Every structure is written in structure tokens, then in C-alpha cells.
Amino acid sequence: HRAAAAPLAAGRLPRVPQGERRVRRPQALRFPLVPPAARVFTPCNALVGLRLKLRCTPGDGEQRYGQPCEVESSGPVEAGPGACTFDSRHLYTRKVCGHGSVRAVSYNILADTYAQTEFSRTVLYPYCAPYALEIDYRQNLLKKELAGYSADLICLQEVDKSVFVDSLAPALDAFGLEGLFKIKEKQHEGLATFYRRDKFSLLSQHDIVFSEALQVCLSAQLQEEGRQTLSHLKHVACDLHPSIPVIFCGDFNSTPSSGTYSFISKRCNMPLTHPFKLQSACGEPAYTNYVGGFHGCLDYIFIDKTALEVEQVIPLPSHEEVTTHQALPSVSHPSDHIALICDLKWGVLKIGLSYTFL
Numbered sequence: 001h002r003a004a005a006a007p008l009a010a011g012r013l014p015r016v017p018q019g020e021r022r023v024r025r026p027q028a029l030r031f032p033l034v035p036p037a038a039r040v041f042t043p044c045n046a047l048v049g050l051r052l053k054l055r056c057t058p059g060d061g062e063q064r065y066g067q068p069c070e071v072e073s074s075g076p077v078e079a080g081p082g083a084c085t086f087d088s089r090h091l092y093t094r095k096v097c098g099h100g101s102v103r104a105v106s107y108n109i110l111a112d113t114y115a116q117t118e119f120s121r122t123v124l125y126p127y128c129a130p131y132a133l134e135i136d137y138r139q140n141l142l143k144k145e146l147a148g149y150s151a152d153l154i155c156l157q158e159v160d161k162s163v164f165v166d167s168l169a170p171a172l173d174a175f176g177l178e179g180l181f182k183i184k185e186k187q188h189e190g191l192a193t194f195y196r197r198d199k200f201s202l203l204s205q206h207d208i209v210f211s212e213a214l215q216v217c218l219s220a221q222l223q224e225e226g227r228q229t230l231s232h233l234k235h236v237a238c239d240l241h242p243s244i245p246v247i248f249c250g251d252f253n254s255t256p257s258s259g260t261y262s263f264i265s266k267r268c269n270m271p272l273t274h275p276f277k278l279q280s281a282c283g284e285p286a287y288t289n290y291v292g293g294f295h296g297c298l299d300y301i302f303i304d305k306t307a308l309e310v311e312q313v314i315p316l317p318s319h320e321e322v323t324t325h326q327a328l329p330s331v332s333h334p335s336d337h338i339a340l341i342c343d344l345k346w347g348v349l350k351i352g353l354s355y356t357f358l
Contacts, residue, residue, distance in 0.1 A: 040147070040174055043077045051076050081132075084141065085317040085324075085333040089341065090148035092314045097152060097343055101311055102199070104281070105151045106249035106301050107339035108289075109142055110329060111158035111189035125336070127292055127326040138334035139163055143171045145334065149314075149341055151177075154194040157251045164192050182207050191250075203244075206236045234275050245307035245346065246276055251299050251337065256284040264302060278302040281310050281342045288316075288338050290328045301340050314341035 052073040058066040097103045112135040114120060121130065131137055146154060161183055169179045178197050183190035237246050254260035262268045264278055281301040288299040316338055322328065328336045
């Protein structure tokens with residue numbers, strides 16, 4: 001097919017003096033044909049305030065074409081926020097990792113169901129402009145941010161189902177990523193995992209509630225339930241797919257000094273244990289969550305240290321970038337968390353399992 005994008009002037013037509021019969025129409029600027037493989041068009045600053053028209057002509061590659069089809073944008077191109085916190089990070093992730101490496105991203109994107117409460121607007125994020133908390137604004141930033149990371153594996157937390165279905169899944173599909181979604185029980189948000197189709201294939205999917213396994217208490221019944229959950233996890237990761245190392249990442253809502261972090265990294269003895277040898281691929285940053293009343297490290301990408309090595313960790317935004325608008329979220333950052341990104345490499349093993357936790 002052939003496609004061409006042309007901006008159309010938005011707004012009212014200019015007034016014509018009385019007595020004149022001529023009609024002035026909005027000026028249409030024509031652009032070169034968009035290559036058939038291109039599925040993403042990024043408007044430039046010159047197009048702000050104009051609507052876009054997409055004209056697509058089907059063809060079979062042998063100079064035979066069908067009737068063209070046109071569609072116009074419902075509104076004009078809007079100006080972006082200017083410099084964003086992730087712009088400098090995109091300098092490290094312009095290209096997809098080569099064979100033998102995988103780029104992993106873990107990110108709590110802040111569910112709209114939480115961002116739009118009165119408590120969030122007045123207590124948690126009073127410094128954030130109200131329009132910057134709207135999901136329509138934030139999801140556009142999210143799509144731009146995630147697309148720029150050129151990731152092979154993306155694990156997202158606090159994902160609204162509608163955001164996954166209507167926004168993230170189709171947007172990331174254009175960049176070669178397949179998405180899976182699991183909504184949390186009795187809640188309106190859940191977890192999303194995206195993987196690059198030309199690198200990975202889905203072997204199987206298992207939904208395990210990790211929080212049950214992490215309840216270490218004096219109750220013998222709860223300890224037994226935790227052991228059963230860990231036994232299920234061991235069966236999936238070690239028995240069904242014994243040659244595939246684990247990537248275990250997400251928002252754990254726990255600092256490096258917490259019992260949860262100690263349990264996962266096996267820093268201390270506990271009634272519960274697990275069969276994995278995990279390390280934090282991105283270390284222990286000063287913070288991955290930065291709001292007005294708190295900042296700390298809550299997010300991690302744990303990897304199987306017997307099979308995977310860290311090739312590089314993409315630097316987090318500078319403190320100056322994070323605090324440009326006091327805290328997060330802001331007009332230049334769509335969440336109260338910061339994405340963790342790292343490039344991993346392995347030997348002859350193949351990665352086929354990942355877990356995202358919240």
C-alpha cells in the first residue's frame with residue numbers, strides 16, 4: 001500500500017468580505033509518501049494546530065492499486081510538554097539490542113483509577129497540574145517514552161485495562177511487541193507484559209499471586225499456603241522449562257532494607273525460602289519513586305545470576321530533571337515512578353519466562 005499524510009488547517013475559515021463570492025478553503029500541505037513498512041508518523045512542530053489526513057492506497061507491489069481510503073484526525077496536533085525526563089535516556093536506547101542480548105524494562109505507570117482520586121489531586125500530587133494527571137495526556141507521554149526504549153521485554157504495573165486494550169497494546173504492536181494482560185482481583189488495574197515477537201515466543205502463561213508466598217508470619221496455615229505458591233512457581237520455572245533463566249521484576253513497594261528484599265535476595269534466614277539465585281540488575285538506586293512526601297527505591301529487576309549478566313544499566317534521570325516540577329508525576333513525566341532499564345546478556349541459554357510483581 002501507499003500512504004501519505006497531509007496536515008489540514010484547523011478552526012474556522014477566514015472571513016470573506018461581503019460581496020465576494022469566492023470561498024477560501026484550508027490550505028493542505030502535502031508530504032512525501034510514507035513507506036509501507038512505516039506504521040508510526042511523528043508530527044513536527046510546524047504541524048501544531050493542524051489536523052492530519054491519512055490517505056492509504058492498497059496495492060500488490062505489481063503496479064496494481066485499488067481505491068484509496070482517507071481518514072482525518074478528530075482534532076488538531078497539540079504541542080508537547082517540551083523536554084521530558086526520559087529524553088536523555090533515549091540516547092542510550094536508540095537501537096534494539098543485538099542477538100544474544102535482551103533489554104528489559106520495569107515500570108509502574110500509575111493507574112488512572114488512582115491518579116484521579118481527590119486524595120491524589122489534593123494530598124499526593126498537589127504540585128502536578130490537573131491536566132497532566134489526565135489519562136489522555138499521560139498515555140501519550142507513556143507511549144512516547146516506552147517506544148523510545150527499544151525494549152525486548154517490558155513489564156508494567158498499575159495498568160488500567162482500557163489503557164492496555166485501547167492505547168498501549170496497539171501502539172507497541174507497531175514496534176513489534178506482543179502484549180499480555182492480567183487484571184488484579186477486585187481491582188480495576190493489573191499487570192502487562194510485552195515481548196518482542198522476533199526474539200521471543202510464548203511457551204506458556206501462568207498467573208501466580210506472589211503476595212501469598214511472601215506472607216511470613218506465625219500462622220502455620222498461611223506459611224503452608226505460601227509454600228504451595230512457591231512450589232507452583234518452582235514447578236513452572238524449574239520443572240516445565242528447566243533451561244530458561246528467570247527475570248523477576250516490578251514494583252515491590254519495598255526498600256532495600258525491607259524483609260521482602262532480603263527474602264528475594266536471600267540476605268537472611270526466613271521460614272519461607274525459594275529455589276532461585278537472584279540479584280538486582282539495576283542495583284539499589286537512591287529512588288525509583290519520587291512524590292512530595294516520599295522518595296525511595298521500590299522497583300527492581302531481579303535476574304538469575306547463574307545464567308544472566310548485566311551488560312549495561314540505562315542511567316536514571318538526573319535529580320534536577322526529576323525535580324524540575326518539584327516531584328513526580330509532572331507535565332514532563334507521566335508517573336510517580338521511574339522506569340528501570342537494563343541490557344542483559346547470556347550464553348547458550350534462551351530466555352522465555354518473565355515475571356512482573358506488584
